[in-house]
Each structure stands twice: as structure tokens, then as C-alpha cells.
Amino acid sequence: MSWLGVLLIGLAATDLTHSVWHVRALPQLVGVASALLVALAAGLTTGRDLAALSVVALLVVLWGVTVTRGFGRGPVWLPLVVLGLAICLGVGFSGAATPAAGALESWLDGVAVPLLHGLSADRFLLLVGAFGVQLSTGNVIVRLVLKVTGTLNPMRDGSMPPTPMKGGRLLGPLERVFILALALAGQITAASIVVAAKGLLRFPELSSRGEQHHVHQMTEYFLVGSFVSWLVALSSLVVLV
Structure with missing residues (x-):
């Protein structure tokens, strides 16, 4: 699974960088540099590696380029196809991947943090990649799905007044990280409470805004975005377990 972990880290680093520097x-x-440096630290230097x-590297570049064009005037579906292909290749060839070792494994054997001590390098790469994807990449996937399905934000097109709530792009990553961390810890019930709490907190605010058809539009926008966001976390959980 070392190659899949490196791939996820490369995708996550690409999107995190894009969210900070355009x-x-x-x-x-x-x-690409992040993926290669991590692979080098993990001792992935054979010809097959x-x-x-x-x-x-090619998939990371394709992802970055197609996402940029998708948010512009390019085809919105293309980055989703690239991502699906990348994940399928990573999972499909995971059995052929060289086990990660090198300096990364030596560091994990000697680290004083109990949670990391003795953790295999393969598992560490997957964890870093999976949690990295919950950050900016999860938001990118949500925005792409909303755009490709034509699910518009009525507050953005001017049909509803803007909301005072501005933390959506931060709450999404935090929510996904909480869900994934709680599920990995075996606290499925606690993860479910996080999901339920979001609906309970947001639906009263949604139902009080504007005309009825605008409320329906906003509810659809909220539901589609939320379910896609949750699927990002659950898909990462499937890979990790």
C-alpha cells in the first residue's frame, strides 16, 4: 500500500498548496516533490518503485491541471475521472507495491510518541495521505460534484441574501477529520453524533432564510455537499481498515 499512500500525499499537498498560493x-x-521526497524517505527506490x-507524478500533475481548468472553463467531470482512475490504480496495484522502510521506518521505530511507535511505514503513509485528503482535497471534491451536478448555491447567485456564516471551508475539513479519527478509534457512535449535530445546527438556519423555493435550493445544496463530504471521509476509512 506504499504507492497508494504516496499518491494520496501528493494529491493532498497539491490541493493544500493551491488553497494558499494561486x-x-x-x-x-x-x-510531485512531496510525493517523491516521502517515497525517498520510505526507501522506495527500486526499479519497480x-x-x-x-x-x-503524472497523476498528481493531471489532477492539479484538470482541477484548475474544471473550476474555470474546462470540463468539470474530467478531474473526477482522473481522481477515480488514480485511486483505482493505487488500490489495484497495492499488492505489487514494495513495502515502505528506509529512514521513515527507522524514525517510527525510535519515535517517543506512543501512538506512532512501532507503526509500520506503510500504515503511516496511508494515515498521512488519508488525513491529508480530508483537508483541502475534500473541499475540492465537494465543489466539483456540486458544479458537475449543477447544484448551485442560491446565496452565491444573488437569489438569497448572504449568510453571516463564513466558516464552511474550515468546518468541512474539521468535520471529515473528526469522523475519520473517531471511526478509526472505534467510536462509530461518536462519529454519527458529529454527522447528526451538523444537521441539527444548520437546518433551523436554512429553513429561516428567504422564500420557500430558495430554502429548498439551499437545503439541496447543503445535503449534496454534506453527503459528498462524508463520503470522502468514509472512503478513506475503507482504505485504512
Whole structure:
């Protein structure tokens, strides 16, 4: 699973960089560099590893480029296809991946943090990649799905007054991280409470805004975005368990 972990780290680094610096080609460069540096630290240097890392680098670049164009005037469905292909390749060839070791494994064997001590390098790469995806990549996936399905935010197109709540792009990553962490800890009930709490807190605010058809539009926007966001966390959980 080492190649899949490296791939997820590259995708996450690309999107995190893009969320901070809107500089052309920089996110892809950071994503590829992050994936290669992590792979080097994990001792993935055989011929088979190098071939796999070349594919990883290509997929990271394709993801960054298609996302940028998708949010512009390019096809919105294309980055979702690239992401699906990347994940399928990562999972499909996971059995052929070289076990991660190298300096990363040595560090994990000697680290004083009980949670990390003795953790395999493969597992560590997957955890870092999965939690990294919950941050900016999860938001990108949600925005792409909303756009490709034509689910518009009525507050953004001017049909409803703007909401005073501005933390949506922060709450989404926090929510996904909480869900994934609680589920990995075996606290499925607690993760379910997080999901339920979001609905209980937001629906009264949604139902009080504007005309009835606007409320329906906003509810649809909220539900589609929330379910896609939760699926990102649950999909990562499937990979980790």
C-alpha cells in the first residue's frame, strides 16, 4: 500500500498548496516533490518503485491541471475521472507495491510518541495521505460534484441574501477529520453524533432564510455537499481498515 499512500500525499499537498498560493504550476510541483521526497524517505527506490512513482507524478500533475481548468472553463467531470482512475490504480496495484522502510521506518521505530511507535511505514503513509485528503482535497471534491451536478448555491447567485456564516471551508475539513479519527478509534457512535449535530445546527438556519423555493435550493445544496463530504471521509476509512 506504499504507492497508494504516496499518491494520496501528493494529491493532498497539491490541493493544500493551491488553497494558499494561486500560482500557476506551483501546486503540481509541490505535490510531485512531496510525493517523491516521502517515497525517498520510505526507501522506495527500486526499479519497480521508480516506474510507479513516475505514474504517481503524472497523476498528481493531471489532477492539479484538470482541477484548475474544471473550476474555470474546462470540463468539470474530467478531474473526477482522473481522481477515480488514480485511486483505482493505487488500490489495484497495492499488492505489487514494495513495502515502505528506509529512514521513515527507522524514525517510527525510535519515535517517543506512543501512538506512532512501532507503526509500520506503510500504515503511516496511508494515515498521512488519508488525513491529508480530508483537508483541502475534500473541499475540492465537494465543489466539483456540486458544479458537475449543477447544484448551485442560491446565496452565491444573488437569489438569497448572504449568510453571516463564513466558516464552511474550515468546518468541512474539521468535520471529515473528526469522523475519520473517531471511526478509526472505534467510536462509530461518536462519529454519527458529529454527522447528526451538523444537521441539527444548520437546518433551523436554512429553513429561516428567504422564500420557500430558495430554502429548498439551499437545503439541496447543503445535503449534496454534506453527503459528498462524508463520503470522502468514509472512503478513506475503507482504505485504512
